[in-house]
Amino acid sequence: MTIANYLVLAAVLFTIGAVGVLVRRNAIVVFMCIELMLNSVNLTLVTFARSTGTLDGQVIAFFVMVVAAAEVVVGLAIIMSIYRTRRSASVDDANLLKY
């Protein structure tokens, strides 16, 4: 089992997440795509940690998970609030902050 398979999987997951962020309008979906990208990165970190036999990457992966959990709390609260005021969860509708 080479690490290439893990890395390819991580790359595929990251790309799916990135494309999802760019093309989807629903804020919940965009959010989930961001989580997908974060987790692909986590996978990469763990893969390299495993292959080099150090713990650094695994520790960072935990940090990422903690940050992601906090981010989810804040992000979902914002989405809820936007949805309450605008009856829509489309990211394109919330475009008041501009030039």
Next chain:
Amino acid sequence: MDTVPATGLLAASWLLIALPLAGAAVLLLGGKRTDRWGHLLAIGTVVVAFALGVACTLELAGSETTSVGVDLFTFISTGSLDVSAGLLFDPLSAVFVLLITGVGALIHVYSVGYMAHDPSRRRFFAYLNLFVAAMLLLVLGDSFVALYFGWEGVGLASYLLIAFWYTRPAAATAAKKAFIMNRVGDVGLALAVFLMFAQLGTTSYAGVFGSVGLLAGGTVTALGLLLLLGACGKSGQFPLQAWLPDAMEGPTPVSALIHAATMVTAGVYLIARSAPVYDATPTARTVVLVVGAITILIGAVVGCAYDDIKKVLAWSTVSQIGYMFLAVGLGPIGYAAGIAHLLTHGFFKAGLFLGAGSVMHAMDDRTDMRGFGGLAGRMKTTFVTFGLGYLALIGFPFLSGYFTKDAIIEAAFDRGGASGYLLGGIAVLGAGLTAFYMTRLMLMTFFGRARWSTTGPDAVHPHESPAVMTLPMIVLAVGSVAAGFLLVEVFPLVDWLAPVFGEPEEAAHVVPPLVVSVLVTVVVALGVLLAWVVVGRREVPTTAPERVSLPVRAARAGLYADTVNESLLMRPGMWLTRALVWVDNRGVDGLVNGIGAGLGGSSARLGRTQTGFVRSYALGMLGGALLVAGALLAVAAG
């Protein structure tokens, strides 16, 4: 010459300056309340100053010391720069104090009559007092900084008085011209003072003259030339002579006081006072000589062509001050002669100007001599006093001009060699020309057929001026007659000034004095005769002839001094100014404004990318991250 601290009356010599200054302050700040008695206060301050000046001079003459210093206060004290304000009362300043306050008091009295009907007579007297105070500071200061203070003060007073009738465009322009041309000279004087600070670290007369010998030759010459530039500006000498005749736009007493008797002599005072500097630099002294000689001829030639009575007298002043410059440029043999001529000139030229003012008073303020004629019978006092001043000016034997001008001409010949003969010749020629233009002025004003009428639209009724005006004229006429004899024979000015300029050495006469006297008298007689042939014998046209020879045309244009100034200095200056304004507007301002406009414009355009669509921001971030990653990979691979 040792200066000792003043005691007794001399310690109060600061009152000489303070009195007229206080008069000016009261008159200017007091406003209309002082209208009724303001002129009396002004006269009072100057008369008291004159009395004090006489008392101080007598005390100085009676004491054993020849030079008295009065320390007033520390003016500037910063680090190595230490300037104290003090006064110096020595024979030279005493002579000037008496001239300024004496002639000044007479002219104050005259002005009461001359300005009687002027609504702003109070302002006039305030300015006159201001002028007297500044001039006294100029001659009494014990350092070049104090002198510079008074120098600028008389410049200011002169500006205010020339522009006294400021609603007349000609007067306003003349005042500006005088001020600006004076400024050219003042720059020279200021640079000279800076040079003293830089090279000697002091500006007091004692300090500068004591250490001038330590300076390099070139520095002393530069110092002499810069002082000369200052003197030329104030005294209307070549090449800065063009402002003086225009300054006749001011009231006539101003012309008499400032532009004949006192202020314009400040240049002569400066050069005489700086004698130790010029002793150390023959080059600069020669330049003084040349300037004086050129100015004698310019003033005399131009004076022959003007028809304006005051302007002829003004050009005559230019020419006579040229004589004084020539005298002080000759060195030790000429100083006393120059100062003596300055004093007698102060008398007779002030008298002539006051006479001219009296004539103008009678002729409804007209100044064109072609409209005068036959006034001798109508204004007897004016005619007699003016005539005595005229005789004194042309050097009629045994009147004051004869003694003092002859002394200068003799000194010029005594210089010896070709240059002595050249300078003497110029001085004799100048005397002849002086006789010509002054006789022309006399003939056109007082003799011949009356070219005015008592009827018709231009009717004038010539009458003698009131006593308050004629009295000063009579006093000055007496001075014009007697001053020369008194100063040369009775109380020799040479001996009085000896402590300042050193004992006069007995000059080896190149040409015997008697020969010079006879020569000058003959040339003067020729000038008078020529004037009678050209002007007196014939009818004077009431309008100036149009078709005249080239020299006359040149003289009427003031020998093109204004044209030269305009084409050489003013126009290139304007071009330079315009070019600099263009560079400033387009270059400097353009750069600054361009940077601002560029930043503003680009930020406005970049701001359009803030669309509010979160997904485009995400795309931007992704692109940026990819770029960074690509760059890192490229660096790692390379």
